[in-house]
Amino acid sequence: MGIKILEKCVGCGNCVVFCPRRAIKTYGVAIVDENKCSNCGICARYCPINAIKVDTSL
Structure with missing residues (x-):
């Protein structure tokens, strides 16, 4: 998976609001649906505490 939600x-x-593929839900913390995620990284760009990391090696 290219998107990792950190413990923080x-x-x-x-991230839910800005995800163009609607691949993220929050249940106390963000959860990424790998089947919908395109690894675009928009979610990470809008995370105010940098709790999302994008693996750019994919």
Whole structure:
């Protein structure tokens, strides 16, 4: 998987709002649906606490 939600995620929901594929839900913390995620990294760009890492080696 190219997107990793780190333990410091507080579930603010910014990633959910900005994900163009609607691949993220929050249940206390963000959860990425690997089948929907395109690894675009938009979620990480809008995370206010940098709790999302994108693996660019894919």
